[in-house]
Amino acid sequence: MGKNKKRQRKEKICNVTGGVAVAEESAAPAQGSSMEENCPTMRIKSGTKVENVVRFTRKILEAGEMRKIIWMGCGDAITRTISCAEALRREFRVHQVTEISQEVRREASGKTSYIPSIRILQSLDQIDPSTPGYQNPEGGSQFCAPPRENPDEIPQKLTHGRFPKRRKLEEGEKQ
Numbered sequence: 001m002g003k004n005k006k007r008q009r010k011e012k013i014c015n016v017t018g019g020v021a022v023a024e025e026s027a028a029p030a031q032g033s034s035m036e037e038n039c040p041t042m043r044i045k046s047g048t049k050v051e052n053v054v055r056f057t058r059k060i061l062e063a064g065e066m067r068k069i070i071w072m073g074c075g076d077a078i079t080r081t082i083s084c085a086e087a088l089r090r091e092f093r094v095h096q097v098t099e100i101s102q103e104v105r106r107e108a109s110g111k112t113s114y115i116p117s118i119r120i121l122q123s124l125d126q127i128d129p130s131t132p133g134y135q136n137p138e139g140g141s142q143f144c145a146p147p148r149e150n151p152d153e154i155p156q157k158l159t160h161g162r163f164p165k166r167r168k169l170e171e172g173e174k175q
Contacts, residue, residue, distance in 0.1 A: 039066055039067075039068035039069060039070055039121075040057075040060065040066055040068075040069055040070070041070040041071075041072055042056075042057060042069060042070065042071050042072065042084065043072050043073070044071060044072065044073040044077045044080050044081040044084055045073070045077050045080075046075070046076040046077045046080065048077070048080055048084075050080060050083050050084050050087060053084055054084055054087045054088055057069050057084075057088055058088065058091060061088075061092060061124065067123060067124045067125050068121060068122065068123040068124070068125070069088070069121075069122050069123075070119060070120070070121050070122075071084055071085045071118075071119070071120040071122070072117070072118070072119050072120075073117065073118055074103060074115050074116065074117035074118075075115050075116065075117075078116060078117070078118050081118055081120065082118070082120070085120040085122060088122060089122065092122075092124065093124075093137035094122040094123060094124060094137060095122070095123050095124075095125070095126060095127040095134070095135070095136060095137060096120060096121065096122050096123075096127075096134070096135040097120070097121040097127055097131050097132075097133050097134050097135075098118065098119070098120050098121075098133040098135070099118070099119045099120075099121075099132075099133055100116065100117070100118050100133075101116075101117050101118075101119075102114045102115060102116050102117065103115045103116075103117055
């Protein structure tokens with residue numbers, strides 16, 4: 001089986017609800033979740049062209065037709081889904097909620113596989129900041145905060161992968 005056949009088979013398994021594989025979502029969004037509102041859902045697959053879907057969603061948001069977009073992807077398409085969401089986030093100041101889950105697949109042979117999936121809600125309107133997975137338009141959480149100006153306040157191992165700046169020793173100073 002060639003690479004394209006394998007990829008098509010993976011994508012097909014992602015969408016199968018009957019027959020050989022049965023999909024069950026193990027971590028579905030809770031009732032009343034912000035993900036269940038009426039807005040367009042962009043289902044991203046491993047062969048989706050990022051430029052095309054971003055251009056389409058840009059037109060929807062600029063026209064004012066919709067104020068929210070949901071990006072969905074599973075398996076190999078997760079990185080592409082994140083790329084689409086980040087490309088749109090660079091152009092618009094959007095509030096974002098990210099939900100990660102896994103789908104359990106049981107085949108007729110008894111084999112069980114777990115396929116990761118991601119849903120990203122992006123909205124031009126304010127979203128409740130207490131929602132799990134919320135990121136504000138300014139850039140997200142404290143985890144990604146830039147380093148402080150005074151490096152003495154941070155232990156050397158937490159300088160975000162950079163070595164502290166070296167200074168020249170004055171004459172008479174020891175190393």
